[in-house]
Amino acid sequence: MARPRPRRARRVRRTWLRVLGLVVVSAVLVTLDYRGELHGAVNAARRSTADALNPVERAVDDVLHPVGHFFAGAVEYGSLARQNAELRLELRRAEGQVLRLGTERRELDQLARLEHLPFVDVATIPTVTAEVIGQSSSNFEATVTLDKGQDDGVAVGMPVVDGLGLVGRVVQVASHQATVELITDSRSVVSVTYGTAGALAAASGQGPGAALRVDYVPNRAPIHRGELLSTSGEQLGLYPPGIPVARVQSVRSTAAGTQATVSARPVADLGSLGFVDVLAWEPPG
Numbered sequence: 581m582a583r584p585r586p587r588r589a590r591r592v593r594r595t596w597l598r599v600l601g602l603v604v605v606s607a608v609l610v611t612l613d614y615r616g617e618l619h620g621a622v623n624a625a626r627r628s629t630a631d632a633l634n635p636v637e638r639a640v641d642d643v644l645h646p647v648g649h650f651f652a653g654a655v656e657y658g659s660l661a662r663q664n665a666e667l668r669l670e671l672r673r674a675e676g677q678v679l680r681l682g683t684e685r686r687e688l689d690q691l692a693r694l695e696h697l698p699f700v701d702v703a704t705i706p707t708v709t710a711e712v713i714g715q716s717s718s719n720f721e722a723t724v725t726l727d728k729g730q731d732d733g734v735a736v737g738m739p740v741v742d743g744l745g746l747v748g749r750v751v752q753v754a755s756h757q758a759t760v761e762l763i764t765d766s767r768s769v770v771s772v773t774y775g776t777a778g779a780l781a782a783a784s785g786q787g788p789g790a791a792l793r794v795d796y797v798p799n800r801a802p803i804h805r806g807e808l809l810s811t812s813g814e815q816l817g818l819y820p821p822g823i824p825v826a827r828v829q830s831v832r833s834t835a836a837g838t839q840a841t842v843s844a845r846p847v848a849d850l851g852s853l854g855f856v857d858v859l860a861w862e863p864p865g
Contacts, residue, residue: 693743694857699810699823700741707857708733710758715853717788720766724748724853729756737818739859745824745847746770746811747856758858762850763825764788771815772825775802780812783825783844789851792826794842799833801840809844817863 694709710732714725728734730753740747740760748768752759763770768785772794779801783792797803807828813821826844833840 689743691855694855697741697743697857699745700820700857700859705820706733706860708860709855709857710734711855712853713757720787722762722765722785722788722850723751724760724762726758726760726856726858727756728858729754729758731755733860734758734858735860739819739823739861740856741823741859742848742853742856744849745826746819747848747850747853749818750858760856762788763792763846763848764790764850769815770819770825771812772809773812774807774809774828777802778812779803780814781809781842783809791829791843791845794826794828794844795839797831797840797842799838799840803828803831803840803842805829805831808847820859820861 691709694707697707700707708728710726710728712724713727716723716725724747726734726740734750734753736750736753738750740749746763748760748762748765750758751761761768762785763783764785764787766785766787770783772781772783773779774781774794774797779797781797781803782795784795786793794809805828809825809828811819811821811823811825813819824847826846829843829845831840831842
């Protein structure tokens with residue numbers, strides 16, 4: 581009696597038969613396609629397959645496209661962030677250079693004006709050019725420190741000017757430094773003249789950055805906005821006459837009082853002092 585063939589052997593045989601059949605069919609299809617007999621059918625099958633797979637491709641692209649953009653954007657963002665930081669650094673450097681150039685140019689202009697002071701006769705009043713190396717201010721006090729002192733011929737009480745007008749006067753001196761009380765300091769009072777007749781008034785400091793208060797100007801006096809106030813040479817000779825001090829900013833008469841309310845702005849550039857001249861001024865007598 582014959583023994584039954586194992587099932588595994590039968591499965592292997594069927595598998596080989598299928599593979600052999602597929603190889604034969606493939607060979608036939610390739611031969612026919614080469615001869616052109618099934619060219620149209622194969623192309624149609626290819627088109628059908630492409631049409632069937634197209635939605636799948638689009639779906640996959642829709643999913644992967646944003647992901648690709650995300651990673652690409654992350655890389656580009658890092659690069660742009662670095663470029664932005666570099667540009668900001670270059671901008672800060674450029675701004676610093678512009679500020680330094682502006683400061684240097686302003687100081688050169690100040691020095692040039694000090695060479696030719698139109699309101700001081702350097703033949704009779706010697707000058708000491710000094711650099712401002714420090715500034716101190718509070719609500720009412722305003723002073724600057726100079727790099728010249730007693731050993732350079734600077735003394736307490738000497739007037740200080742820039743190329744435009746009166747800055748203040750020396751109130752403290754050391755060997756190589758001096759402290760100057762600005763005309764905006766609340767302790768400063770300068771005798772000035774106004775009008776064609778040279779009437780007297782007093783310009784008092786009201787604190788750093790504030791306008792000067794001009795006292796002793798009668799109501800309806802001949803004083804006008806924009807008028808230049810200059811040192812009178814009075815006030816015990818603290819300042820020589822004719823130094824520009826301030827320009828009138830406002831004039832307001834009061835019905836009840838006898839004096840007008842007058843304010844004036846210093847002509848000296850007190851907020852940007854770089855170099856000044858100390859006047860070796862000795863009051864007459």
